[in-house]
Amino acid sequence: MERIDRKEAIKRTALLMGGVVFAPSILGVLKGCTPSTDRWQPSLFNAKQAALVTALSETIIPAGETPGATDAGVPGFIESMVKDIYTEEQRDLFLEGLASFNEVCEDETGKSFDRLTSEEMFEFASIKNVEAIESEPLEGPQFFLLFKELTMVGFFTSEPGATQVLRYEDIPGIYQACIPFEDVGRTWAT
Amino acid sequence: MNLNVKAKKNNSYDAIVVGTGISGGWAAKELTENGLNTLVLERGRNVRHVEDYPTMLKKPWEISHNDRVTPEVAEHYQKQMRTGYTIRQTTKHWWVRDTDQPYEEVKRFDWIRGYHVGGRSLMWGRHSYRLSPMDFEANAKEGIAVDWPVRYDDLAPWYSHVEKFAGISGEALGLPQLPDSEFLPPWDLNCLEDHLKDSMAEKFNRVLTIGRVANLSRAHNGRGSCLNRNLCMRGCPYGAYFSSNASTLPAAEATGNMTLRPHSIVDSVIYDEELGKATGVRVIDAETMETHEFYANIIFLNASCMNTTLIMLNSRSDRFPNGLGNDSGELGHNVMDHHFRVGANGEYDGFEDRYYWGRRPTGFYIPRFRNLNGNDRPYLRGFGYQGGASRQGWQRGVRELAIGKPLKEFIQTPGKWTMGMTAFGEMLPDHSNRVYLDHDKRDKWGQPTLVFDVEFKENEFKMREDMKNDAAEMLEAAGMKNVTTFDDPGGPGLGIHEMGTARMGRDPKTSVLNKWNQVHSCKNVFVTDGACMTSAACQNPSLTYMAFTARAANYAAEELKKGNL
Numbered sequence: 001m002e003r004i005d006r007k008e009a010i011k012r013t014a015l016l017m018g019g020v021v022f023a024p025s026i027l028g029v030l031k032g033c034t035p036s037t038d039r040w041q042p043s044l045f046n047a048k049q050a051a052l053v054t055a056l057s058e059t060i061i062p063a064g065e066t067p068g069a070t071d072a073g074v075p076g077f078i079e080s081m082v083k084d085i086y087t088e089e090q091r092d093l094f095l096e097g098l099a100s101f102n103e104v105c106e107d108e109t110g111k112s113f114d115r116l117t118s119e120e121m122f123e124f125a126s127i128k129n130v131e132a133i134e135s136e137p138l139e140g141p142q143f144f145l146l147f148k149e150l151t152m153v154g155f156f157t158s159e160p161g162a163t164q165v166l167r168y169e170d171i172p173g174i175y176q177a178c179i180p181f182e183d184v185g186r187t188w189a190t
Numbered sequence: 191m192n193l194n195v196k197a198k199k200n201n202s203y204d205a206i207v208v209g210t211g212i213s214g215g216w217a218a219k220e221l222t223e224n225g226l227n228t229l230v231l232e233r234g235r236n237v238r239h240v241e242d243y244p245t246m247l248k249k250p251w252e253i254s255h256n257d258r259v260t261p262e263v264a265e266h267y268q269k270q271m272r273t274g275y276t277i278r279q280t281t282k283h284w285w286v287r288d289t290d291q292p293y294e295e296v297k298r299f300d301w302i303r304g305y306h307v308g309g310r311s312l313m314w315g316r317h318s319y320r321l322s323p324m325d326f327e328a329n330a331k332e333g334i335a336v337d338w339p340v341r342y343d344d345l346a347p348w349y350s351h352v353e354k355f356a357g358i359s360g361e362a363l364g365l366p367q368l369p370d371s372e373f374l375p376p377w378d379l380n381c382l383e384d385h386l387k388d389s390m391a392e393k394f395n396r397v398l399t400i401g402r403v404a405n406l407s408r409a410h411n412g413r414g415s416c417l418n419r420n421l422c423m424r425g426c427p428y429g430a431y432f433s434s435n436a437s438t439l440p441a442a443e444a445t446g447n448m449t450l451r452p453h454s455i456v457d458s459v460i461y462d463e464e465l466g467k468a469t470g471v472r473v474i475d476a477e478t479m480e481t482h483e484f485y486a487n488i489i490f491l492n493a494s495c496m497n498t499t500l501i502m503l504n505s506r507s508d509r510f511p512n513g514l515g516n517d518s519g520e521l522g523h524n525v526m527d528h529h530f531r532v533g534a535n536g537e538y539d540g541f542e543d544r545y546y547w548g549r550r551p552t553g554f555y556i557p558r559f560r561n562l563n564g565n566d567r568p569y570l571r572g573f574g575y576q577g578g579a580s581r582q583g584w585q586r587g588v589r590e591l592a593i594g595k596p597l598k599e600f601i602q603t604p605g606k607w608t609m610g611m612t613a614f615g616e617m618l619p620d621h622s623n624r625v626y627l628d629h630d631k632r633d634k635w636g637q638p639t640l641v642f643d644v645e646f647k648e649n650e651f652k653m654r655e656d657m658k659n660d661a662a663e664m665l666e667a668a669g670m671k672n673v674t675t676f677d678d679p680g681g682p683g684l685g686i687h688e689m690g691t692a693r694m695g696r697d698p699k700t701s702v703l704n705k706w707n708q709v710h711s712c713k714n715v716f717v718t719d720g721a722c723m724t725s726a727a728c729q730n731p732s733l734t735y736m737a738f739t740a741r742a743a744n745y746a747a748e749e750l751k752k753g754n755l
Binding site: 059060061062064066077080081084085086087122125126129130133136145148149152153154156157158159162165166168169170171172173174175176177178179180181183184186187188189190 | 255256258541542547548581583584585587591592593597601603604
């Protein structure tokens with residue numbers, strides 16, 4: 001498959017996003033939000049795997065005005081899924097996928113993914129995201145999308161993700177079938 | 191007094207009810223309210239309303255692993271998991287462990303069960319529809335199986351009776367093929383559902399309405415109004431949907447006439463050759479493995495279709511060598527379910543400024559519209575649809591070309607409106623669709639296991655063509671884009687509407703039960719769960735089981751008082 005030019009990928013992404021510009025000022029928000037694993041003690045992942053999972057999940061859902069993946073405990077969630085829910089075969093596939101994601105990163109950037117700057121992480125992961133979406137129909141399940149889905153599930157079922165980024169009502173009370181979107185304001189978490 | 195007589199006296203009741211699910215709960219309520227001292231037997235553990243719903247209040251972030259179970263747990267639920275929705279951390283305690291409760295499949299059959307007080311009334315889908323005059327006449331008219339021994343008018347007052355107590359929300363339409371219930375106010379259709387409704391009326395002269403469900407749209411009979419959490423399957427803290435635990439069993443208990451005995455597996459019905467009737471049941475205590483006998487004047491079998499059949503097949507005597515009441519040889523035959531998982535999905539451009547508040551515990555319903563006036567399709571009977579519309583949520587972001595902050599922002603606005611519907615079709619009774627006992631393979635309580643030999647047949651497969659294409663056609667006519675169809679029947683049983691194995695009929699030579707749900711040849715045994723059904727119709731069946739049970743229980747109480755039983 002033809003390699004997609006990074007800039008082209010970002011441009012396409014921007015088009016799909018309705019013209020959101022990836023200005024440095026926006027990316028700047030990512031700075032100062034270095035992923036931390038303080039509260040999470042990995043029990044399956046080694047230090048390198050934990051650092052990669054933390055860096056990549058935070059790149060997919062970064063902290064900014066609202067909490068990001070690390071704040072929401074997503075790295076620990078991902079580990080718990082891989083460790084407890086996956087079969088041995090699925091677990092091996094995940095760990096291999098993570099390793100080969102990083103190998104490609106080292107080949108292309110000269111650095112391990114978790115050693116990149118936030119901007120570099122975003123750029124590299126954006127390309128991998130586009131590549132994975134384009135490869136999937138022909139090549140089948142892609143590690144990047146599996147990881148992205150795990151990150152999103154973990155984040156949007158977390159309290160910060162559900163209540164601060166999306167809208168959550170534990171007990172809605174009434175049902176209103178057809179109301180202006182502004183009355184809700186954000187996508188429902190459930 | 192010798193010991194046997196004393197034991198018999200202590201273990202004697204006016205009535206015994208076997209099972210505590212949708213129909214057993216109703217039998218318990220009606221019999222006890224008629225003043226009968228009633229023993230209610232349940233093979234599983236006790237489940238007290240609210241107190242024993244361990245996950246009912248859990249928020250998404252209070253549930254680990256995205257509610258999924260580990261492979262070690264899943265191993266025990268391989269058949270129960272075939273639905274795709276039953277075995278979650280928050281609900282798995284309501285379903286049987288297949289490793290404890292085995293059954294055999296000559297052909298795939300998805301037997302999805304819950305063994306505890308309340309049975310599947312705790313986890314049911316709550317859709318509640320009356321059968322129609324047409325449904326009770328169809329077998330006779332078409333020469334299929336045997337004629338129902340009752341007509342709609344026999345059951346109509348009992349539908350009203352159970353609806354007034356249970357609380358059914360819905361919209362009255364006056365349709366001959368789907369008679370109205372005694373309704374509580376309906377939930378509303380959302381924007382896109384309303385749009386489809388208008389389009390269907392205009393272009394096809396077909397009806398779409400809100401799903402009629404046993405959810406309370408306002409407080410009713412001491413139970414609270416639904417608060418639109420849509421977490422019904424975990425058990426409702428407000429008692430806002432009908433279950434035995436929230437509704438019928440408390441009513442039975444309030445009479446002071448009910449003795450509830452959990453952990454009681456009924457082995458068989460005791461038949462007295464001299465008296466020519468049943469005198470009680472043999473029970474295995476599931477915890478101690480001890481055997482007990484309990485005695486009563488009347489016995490209601492409400493163990494759910496397949497387990498009622500198992501008990502009857504296992505109740506062998508000189509008079510009934512092939513199982514209690516099985517003179518006809520029909521016991522265990524004519525297994526039916528509904529066939530579904532066929533329909534269409536689509537997307538809609540529009541209503542982008544509209545959204546909804548709350549998680550409605552129902553969707554829309556499209557009443558049957560095929561073969562209503564004679565048969566003009568290449569199959570008999572018909573189908574209805576259940577479906578719903580909603581806006582895409584955060585899940586659509588996985589395959590979006592964005593990550594990072596743009597992804598977060600993108601996801602905060604809901605996506606397109608999408609809509610889907612699946613048909614529920616009638617399955618014809620067929621003698622060759624059957625269950626039978628394997629006495630060599632026994633479960634850990636020493637009970638014989640059931641063997642399933644059931645399949646969908648030609649009429650069902652022909653019907654599925656319409657079920658699929660009509661859905662797509664209606665969605666496209668309403669301006670839906672990217673309409674796709676699906677058709678994956680799975681195994682029979684997946685509808686969790688298994689029925690028909692001890693059917694009612696006019697002739698004891700071809701049926702097991704009479705018009706009062708009495709075993710033809712053993713009149714003090716009544717069967718009012720799904721086993722009694724002579725045909726399946728296409729409507730969700732629980733409401734009909736409730737009505738048959740209330741009718742039979744009141745008849746039984748009257749007959750007992752008259753000294754006829």
